[in-house]
Amino acid sequence: MNLRMFGTDRPLHMLVVGLCMLFIVTTQGIAADAPKTGEQPEAVSETADAPKIAEQPKAATLEEITVHGERLKDNIKITPGAIVINPEDYKKAGTPHTVLDILKDRAIFDFRGASDLSPTNDDVQMRGFDTRQFTTAVDGLAIQKLGGHWGGHFVDYSLIPMEQIGSIEILPGPHSALYEGKSFGGVLNIKTKAPVRRETPEAKFNATTSYASLGTSDISMKMSGGSGSMDYVLGFREYHTDGYLKNNDNDLSTVSARMAWLLPNNGYMSLLGSYTDKTEGITCENDPDGNFYDDAYPVVERGDVSGRWRDPDLNARREKKPYSIRFNWQQPSGIGRWTVGAYYTYEDQEFETDSGLLAETEWSSLGAKIHNEFRLTDNHLVTVGMDAAGLGNDTSKAIVRTLAGFIQDCWYITPHLSFTPGLRYEKIRILWNNENFRSGGYANPDIQELYVTRHYDKLMPKAFATYDLDGLAGFLRDTSVSVGLSKVWTPRATCEV
Secondary structure, eight states: OOOBOTTOOOBTHHHHHHHHHHHHHHHHHHHHHSOOTTOOOOOOOOOTTSOOOOOOOOOOOOOOOOOOOOEEETTEEEETTEEEEOGGGOOOSSOOOSHHHHHTTSTTEEEOOSOTTSOOSSOEEETTBOTTSSEEEETTEEOOOOOOSSSOOOOOGGGSOGGGEEEEEEEESSOOTTSOTTOSSEEEEEEEOOOOOEEEEEEEEEEEEEEETTTEEEEEEEEEEEEETEEEEEEEEEEEEOOSSTTOOEEEEEEEEEEEEEEGGGEEEEEEEEEEEEEEEOOOOBOTTSSOOOTTSOOBOGGGSOTTTOOGGGOOEEEEOOEEEEEEEEEEETTEEEEEEEEEEEEEEEEEETTEEEEEEEEEEEEEEEEEEEEEETTEEEEEEEEEEEEEESSOSOSEEEEEEEEEEEEEOSSSEEEEEEEEEEEEEEEEEOBOTTTSSBSSTTSOSSEEEEEEEEEEEEEEEEEEOTTTOGGGTTOEEEEEOOOOOOSOOSTTO
């Protein structure tokens, strides 16, 4: 039989002969070193030139080992009392350009905006509560209401520069004494970046751009660096979209700058400023049963749009140019870590159509906070401090004034059980508007004043306990049970305050 290799006409007998020769040479080399039949191999004596064969260690059985740590997934640290997200390393399809791009991925938040292409105000709810009933803070300082004409307009997340954010902290529930009593749903605390020491001068430049359907473009640039104890971050963002809905276009330009200096004993201070120029179209009616239907756009029923904006020929829009300045100082000391923060924010808004200006508002807010965090013992982390805030508009610079003090103790009773009691006292003064907008007179004729002054105060106990179930059974790993009992309170019940 004549075998042939696949793809060639050469016979295989040459290959077989070659393999046989290789086998003979190999076996001869082995036979030369091996003892002959009947001979015994020479014994190996244990001398200085021939070391002893080391004894193999016996296997040992260890006791059960339990490793405790914080759950970390996709650069998200999850504990019963808080969720902390690192925006720079957050993994999702595309690049997050605003805080909303991250928040709407979390189950605790419900995105309520008409379109995520055109973020406006009050776009999310936290555990079913809108932005009037949970606190949004930057570096622990609550963002006061801004805007406030024809709707809520409390927090516009597109105005917070992403390049300045170090982490996003989410506290579910009203159980922290460090934040306002109105935090029914919880707290969203956005922390700015801390400075970094550099041994040599350094400057980095990053630019990203993206283009998508509906005429959407997003251009971001960031320059960061520093030298020695000085650190800086400069940012710019230009965004445009034609929008998903009719008359829902959006243009936004934001510039931000942060300067920071490292201080002795791992302290630092920073100054952050931002300015935004934003124009957004107000969605108009697009009802098949109405007079303005255009099948090139999704349906927007007549009842879902205010009568002011139904006609697309009006080209209704809102324009604003807000800015903010923030100061932050942290310094460890022999009696704990001190933190001081302060801010001032201004926002104007103009509602207009091609027919002219319909309404104009101006709002300003300012606030400050000081607290000290120290260890009473190894198992007690105590925070004590006070905060103040003010809110005003174009007719009054002091509509709301808040002064508060707080104390909180994070007590680690056992490695598995923690208990965090707290106490917060708030004193609020509000100037209620006494104008009757329909008649032009006073809402309360007995008080012939534009504003009526009212004073409120309340003491609010807080408590939150967590038991870690890891030690009970293997299938309970990363499982815990938490319970909270806290008093919530606020007199700020209307959209005006």
